[in-house]
Amino acid sequence: MNVIQSPSQLVHPGKPAAATLGLVDVDIHPRAHGMADYKPWLSERWWSYAQEYGARARHGFTGGQPPFPKAQPLACRRDAWPPGGGTPASDLNFLRGHHLDAHGIDIGVLNPLQPSGQGDRNNGFSAAMAHAVNEWQLETWLRPEPRLRGSVVVPYEDAAASAAEIRKRAGDPNFCQVLMMSRTAEPAGNPRYWPIYEAAAEAGLPVAFHAFGYSGWAMTNTGWPSFYIEEVSEHATSCQNQVTSLVVEGVFERLPALKVVLIECGFAWLPSVAWRLDRHWRHLKAEVPHLRRAPSEVIREHIWVSTQPMEEPEVGRHLKDVMGWIGWDRILFATDYPHWDFDDPRAALPATLPEETRRDIYGGNARRVYGL
Amino acid sequence: MVAAVGDIPPGGRKLVEVAGRRVVVFNLGGEFFALGDRCPHQGGSLAAGCVTGHVSSPAPGEYSYSRRGEMVRCPWHYWEFDIRTGRSRFDPGRVRTRRYEARVESGAALQGATALPEGPYRAETFAVRVEDNYVVVDA
Amino acid sequence: MPEAIRAIDCDVHPMVLSMSALAPYLDEFWRDQVVERGITQLDGQSWPVNAPKTIRADWRNAAGRGADTVEALRAQALEPFGADLAILNPLYGVQMVLNADMAVAFTRALNDWTRAEWLDRDPRLRASIVLPLQDIGAAVDEIERLAPDRRFVQALVLAMGDAPLGKRQFWPVYEACVRHGLPLGVHAGSAYRHPQTSVGWTSWYLEEYVANQQAFQSQLASLITEGALGKFPEMKVVLLESGVTWLPAFLWRLGKTWKGVRFEVPWVDRPPAELVRDQVRLTVQPFDAPEDDPGAVERILDHLRSEDMLLWASDWPHWQFDGDAAVPPGFPASLLSKLLRDNALATYSRLRGEEGSP
Numbered sequence: 097m098n099v100i101q102s103p104s105q106l107v108h109p110g111k112p113a114a115a116t117l118g119l120v121d122v123d124i125h126p127r128a129h130g131m132a133d134y135k136p137w138l139s140e141r142w143w144s145y146a147q148e149y150g151a152r153a154r155h156g157f158t159g160g161q162p163p164f165p166k167a168q169p170l171a172c173r174r175d176a177w178p179p180g181g182g183t184p185a186s187d188l189n190f191l192r193g194h195h196l197d198a199h200g201i202d203i204g205v206l207n208p209l210q211p212s213g214q215g216d217r218n219n220g221f222s223a224a225m226a227h228a229v230n231e232w233q234l235e236t237w238l239r240p241e242p243r244l245r246g247s248v249v250v251p252y253e254d255a256a257a258s259a260a261e262i263r264k265r266a267g268d269p270n271f272c273q274v275l276m277m278s279r280t281a282e283p284a285g286n287p288r289y290w291p292i293y294e295a296a297a298e299a300g301l302p303v304a305f306h307a308f309g310y311s312g313w314a315m316t317n318t319g320w321p322s323f324y325i326e327e328v329s330e331h332a333t334s335c336q337n338q339v340t341s342l343v344v345e346g347v348f349e350r351l352p353a354l355k356v357v358l359i360e361c362g363f364a365w366l367p368s369v370a371w372r373l374d375r376h377w378r379h380l381k382a383e384v385p386h387l388r389r390a391p392s393e394v395i396r397e398h399i400w401v402s403t404q405p406m407e408e409p410e411v412g413r414h415l416k417d418v419m420g421w422i423g424w425d426r427i428l429f430a431t432d433y434p435h436w437d438f439d440d441p442r443a444a445l446p447a448t449l450p451e452e453t454r455r456d457i458y459g460g461n462a463r464r465v466y467g468l
Numbered sequence: 469m470v471a472a473v474g475d476i477p478p479g480g481r482k483l484v485e486v487a488g489r490r491v492v493v494f495n496l497g498g499e500f501f502a503l504g505d506r507c508p509h510q511g512g513s514l515a516a517g518c519v520t521g522h523v524s525s526p527a528p529g530e531y532s533y534s535r536r537g538e539m540v541r542c543p544w545h546y547w548e549f550d551i552r553t554g555r556s557r558f559d560p561g562r563v564r565t566r567r568y569e570a571r572v573e574s575g576a577a578l579q580g581a582t583a584l585p586e587g588p589y590r591a592e593t594f595a596v597r598v599e600d601n602y603v604v605v606d607a
Numbered sequence: 608m609p610e611a612i613r614a615i616d617c618d619v620h621p622m623v624l625s626m627s628a629l630a631p632y633l634d635e636f637w638r639d640q641v642v643e644r645g646i647t648q649l650d651g652q653s654w655p656v657n658a659p660k661t662i663r664a665d666w667r668n669a670a671g672r673g674a675d676t677v678e679a680l681r682a683q684a685l686e687p688f689g690a691d692l693a694i695l696n697p698l699y700g701v702q703m704v705l706n707a708d709m710a711v712a713f714t715r716a717l718n719d720w721t722r723a724e725w726l727d728r729d730p731r732l733r734a735s736i737v738l739p740l741q742d743i744g745a746a747v748d749e750i751e752r753l754a755p756d757r758r759f760v761q762a763l764v765l766a767m768g769d770a771p772l773g774k775r776q777f778w779p780v781y782e783a784c785v786r787h788g789l790p791l792g793v794h795a796g797s798a799y800r801h802p803q804t805s806v807g808w809t810s811w812y813l814e815e816y817v818a819n820q821q822a823f824q825s826q827l828a829s830l831i832t833e834g835a836l837g838k839f840p841e842m843k844v845v846l847l848e849s850g851v852t853w854l855p856a857f858l859w860r861l862g863k864t865w866k867g868v869r870f871e872v873p874w875v876d877r878p879p880a881e882l883v884r885d886q887v888r889l890t891v892q893p894f895d896a897p898e899d900d901p902g903a904v905e906r907i908l909d910h911l912r913s914e915d916m917l918l919w920a921s922d923w924p925h926w927q928f929d930g931d932a933a934v935p936p937g938f939p940a941s942l943l944s945k946l947l948r949d950n951a952l953a954t955y956s957r958l959r960g961e962e963g964s965p
Contacts, residue, residue: 167546167868168518175516175543282807283814311806316825317818319770319801322833325868326771329828329861330805333821337804344814364856372817372850372895379660379926380813392897407859410880410912417906418856436867438544443510525873528775528834532873546867558866558878 111200112442114454118202119441120462122402123306123359123430124195124244126206126237127186133236137228145221151210152217154281154312160210163310164324168436176434184434188237195433196243199441202459203468206237206246207275207306207359214249214277215309222251226261230271238270245466247275247304255288259295266299272466273302277309278331278361284338285345293347293354302355302400302465305338307331335361336369339399343373346386348398355465356399360432363401364409367421370395396423400465402430403457404439416446424453428462473601476500479537483515490515491568493603494551496538500603501551502568503540508556509563512544522550522557608688608933609943615951615958616693618794618847618890618920619684621725622662622674623649623699623717632716632723637709649713651700653796658812663926674924677728684923685731688933692951692958694760695734696847697721702765702798707741711749714739718753726758733958735763735792743776747783754787760957761845762789766822767797773826773833781839788956790843790888793826795819820895823849824857827887831861834874836882843954845888848922850895855910858883884913888954891946892922894935904937918954919947 111119128134131146138146155163176184176194185191196204213225226249233246248265250258258274265271274296282288284305296303308331314320315330317337335358348354373391377384387394401422409415419427429445431438445454462468470484476495483492483505490505492515505515521536539557541548548557554567608614623629625648626641633641640646654661662673666683673679685693699717704710714737721734736753738746753759762784764772772793784791796819802808803818823846830836830844858880865872865879875882897903911917921933928935938946952959 167871168543175513278806280806283804283809284806286807286810313805313807314801315805316771316829317797317801317804317822318767318772318825318829321771321825321829322774323871325832325861325864325871326825326828328864328868329857330825332857332860333824334805336821337806337818340814340817341804341806341809344809344811344817362856362860364859365853368850368852368856368895369817369820371852371897372820372893373813374897375893375895376660376816377813380658380816382659384811384813405860405863407856408863409855409859409910410862411910414855414906414910415859417910421903436543436546438512440510440512440544520870523870523873524876528838528874530874541867545863548867548870558869 109198110442112454112458114451115200115441115458116455117463118459119200120203120205120429120459120468121201121431121433122205122357122428122462123404123432124191124204124206125185125209125433125435126191126233127183127209128211128232129182129186131211134225134228134232137231138224142221142224151213151221153210153215154217154310163315164327166324188241192241195431199431202243203462204244205272205466206233206244207304208233208247208249209306209308212249213251214275215253215280216251219251219254219257223254223257223261226251226258230261230265234270245272245468246270247273248301249275250292252276252289252292253281255291259291262292262295262299262301266295266301271301272468273304273357275304275306278305278307278335278338279309279311280338281311283341283345285341285343285347287345290347290350293351297351297354300353300467302357304357304359305335305361307335307360331360332362332365336365339366339369339395340373343391343394344384344387346384348394349386349388354398357402357428357465358399359402359430360404361401362405362407363403363422363427364407364415364418366395366401367418396426400426400428400461402428403444404430404432406439406444412446413448416449424456425461425464427457428465429458471603473603476603479519481515481519483513486568494519494540496551503549503551503554504568507542507544507547509542509545509547512542514540514542514549516543517541518543519551520548608931609947610689612689612944612947614688614690614919614947616684616688616690616921616923617845617918617951618892619680619693619695619923620674620698620925621680621695621721622672622924623697623720624672624675629713629716629720632719633712637712637716640709649700649703651703651796651799652815653700654698655812660816660926662924666924677725677732680923681729684921687931688921690731690921692731692733694955695721695725695732696763696792696794697735697737698794698796701737701739702768704741707739707745710741711739711745715749718749722756722758733758733760735759735761736789737763738780740764740768740777740780743779747779750780750783750787750789754789757957760789760955761792763792763794765796765798766793766819766826766849767799767801767803769798769800771825771829771833773829773831773835775833778835778838781835781842785839785842790845790954792845792847793823794847795822795849819848820850820853824853827857827883828861831879831882832872832875834872836886837874837876840886843886843888845890845918845954847890847920848892848925849889850893851889851891851917852895852907854883854889855907880912884916888916888918888950890918890920890922891935892920892933893927896935896937898936901937904935905939908938908942914942914945915950915953917946918951
């Protein structure tokens with residue numbers, strides 16, 4: 097039997113000393129025990145639908161099985177399964193002890209993943225689920241635990257319904273951002289999604305793109321890969337496409353107040369995307385007169401990245417070059433709890449970073465982005 | 469003294485503290501092995517890791533699966549370690565977790581340890597005592 | 608360009624004006640089909656003919672076209688850049704054709720056109736064999752047909768194809784490449800079997816051109832994880848017009864994942880970065896780096912951890928630089944000999960032993 101019975105004993109408790117502006121974790125994944133957790137907030141009609149058909153992502157598998165099986169069940173750390181039963185991160189008390197208390201987290205941002213209905217083939221179901229998931233966050237996590245903030249889950253393939261959900265939640269300090277998945281059915285900057293960004297900017301909420309979702313297209317622009325290891329690589333490439341689209345479609349020109357946070361997409365790729373955009377924009381400017389600033393400037397002003405998963409160069413100091421190119425104020429600490437590929441806050445950042453930089457990555461930058 | 473032999477059945481493991489160090493004791497078919505609990509990568513707990521077999525391959529599409537239950541993976545980034553030697557799979561020469569000697573002593577002694585691996589992490593040996601079928605690891 | 612080094616230009620693009628240019632190289636049936644069915648041209652959306660990047664403005668002729676004669680290549684590229692060898696990579700849209708038989712016929716015609724109208728007209732020219740991947744057997748046959756002509760130095764496919772290139776269905780092609788000492792060249796551009804991104808179709812050409820960067824990452828991930836690089840250790844893969852600077856971050860991520868997920872691809876028994884340094888090469892036109900920051904270029908080259916991977920190219924007639932600024936800014940002088948010549952000779956075995964001579 098591989099599951100450890102007392103996992104809380106396996107964590108070495110402690111908060112990084114440099115987190116003097118607080119430790120903010122921008123990526124925690126709360127999980128419902130099952131669809132029944134959402135029932136209080138689903139109509140009869142959508143509850144029946146959920147029983148008969150369930151979530152249908154644009155890939156064909158059912159029951160939460162993904163096209164590429166993950167490395168561990170539910171992609172979770174084996175020590176994160178609560179001893180009282182239930183799936184990882186389904187129990188607030190266990191989350192408090194195993195994660196928030198153990199690492200000294202001052203604020204944790206929740207990014208609920210499947211089953212959330214996001215990206216579902218059925219817009220009506222997706223909208224019903226978004227409402228239910230947002231209510232579930234409030235009742236189960238946000239109201240009982242002041243250290244947690246939630247994300248407004250939206251049915252992003254239906255922009256109008258998404259804007260309505262955002263407007264419903266605007267002004268509620270429990271929510272600190274709008275959540276989308278990184279694989280949308282069309283590139284994220286496409287005008288069909290603009291109502292979402294308008295509503296978010298109006299509400300003063302950043303829009304987070306978290307790795308995953310299923311666009312309905314092959315998982316690479318050259319066809320379907322074979323392996324999970326390729327999918328992990330592909331999260332970075334699809335995020336690169338999203339950044340490109342948001343910039344080139346002029347979303348930030350339209351909405352100067354909009355902020356975008358990229359969560360669990362990696363980050364070391366961002367400078368080369370910015371450089372490539374700048375370079376070729378110079379030659380292709382006439383096609384896109386709506387772009388008034390160099391793409392790299394737009395990225396520098398509007399886009400933040402989270403630390404997890406952190407790329408690992410063969411030569412450690414190379415990562416610092418990249419972080420410097422991105423901007424030390426653009427990087428937000430994240431653990432991705434309870435997934436595997438977890439970074440202990442004390443070990444996550446290169447040891448040679450100066451104190452102020454570590455302080456900002458641990459908490460200062462997130463406080464500014466989210467107004468915490 | 470860390471456990472009764474019966475506490476760690478074949479295929480099982482137990483996390484213990486020995487002189488301030490966390491040590492995981494595994495039972496592989498009656499042979500006992502003990503590894504330091506901290507993954508050399510970022511310190512994840514190997515006691516919480518998945519125990520699995522070793523897969524190698526002579527060619528794409530071919531899977532040679534052996535040594536079921538003799539590899540442990542760190543739960544955080546899934547690095548795999550050979551329970552018998554502490555050596556990591558992807559770079560056995562350079563990365564390994566600390567390995568401790570573990571023995572069962574009860575009348576006839578069971579020598580479960582293999583040769584000490586070379587490299588930056590050197591396994592410590594501990595004297596072992598037996599008392600009524602107890603596994604004893606001394607630090 | 609430094610005068611002392613005779614450069615080898617690893618990426619130039621002769622352009623086909625229309626399908627009638629290929630007519631002499633088609634058999635009677637296909638020649639008549641082209642006319643009777645109105646198949647006038649195969650200019651793909653990857654390279655809109657009138658777009659500023661497709662043909663640099665001062666390389667366009669009075670008709671608004673370009674790159675369609677050997678004279679133009681000599682005057683605009685070979686002579687100004689001091690190259691004594693150039694590798695032609697034709698980019699006509701034969702990969703888009705859906706009828707496999709038609710695709711094979713058109714691709715053969717394109718390769719024969721390249722040979723007759725370019726290779727035969729200047730001894731400094733070499734070329735890639737464009738492959739009709741719509742039919743793998745035919746692609747192998749095409750390699751067998753043309754490989755005896757040693758002026759063909761590479762096999763050419765596109766970055767955005769039908770399936771990731773590492774997949775086993777393509778391995779007969781790689782066996783043929785290895786048999787004949789031909790690197791596999793992967794060039795920017797699409798066969799349009801999929802949208803330009805994994806999240807759909809882009810609105811703007813700028814987005815589409817940039818999206819090639821992701822295709823190269825996916826192709827390389829496939830070639831590594833499917834075991835193609837491992838299975839064919841003598842095969843070199845050349846990434847053409849990729850931008851280059853995406854490579855380090857891609858390897859850092861893939862290498863980290865491999866350490867934990869190696870069990871899924873147990874035949875990958877070396878770190879991906881090592882496989883890539885041994886077998887993958889990249890042309891540096893374009894080189895996506897900040898032009899006003901030589902320090903950044905130096906750091907990027909450091910991140911690549913190899914001086915042997917980079918190959919110079921003009922990418923004629925694509926607009927990547929102005930005037931004669933054909934070497935990307937910031938490259939140290941100490942690297943130029945390898946960049947401009949030595950790495951190409953090491954990569955393309957068919958260029959060796961015949962430098963500058965037919």
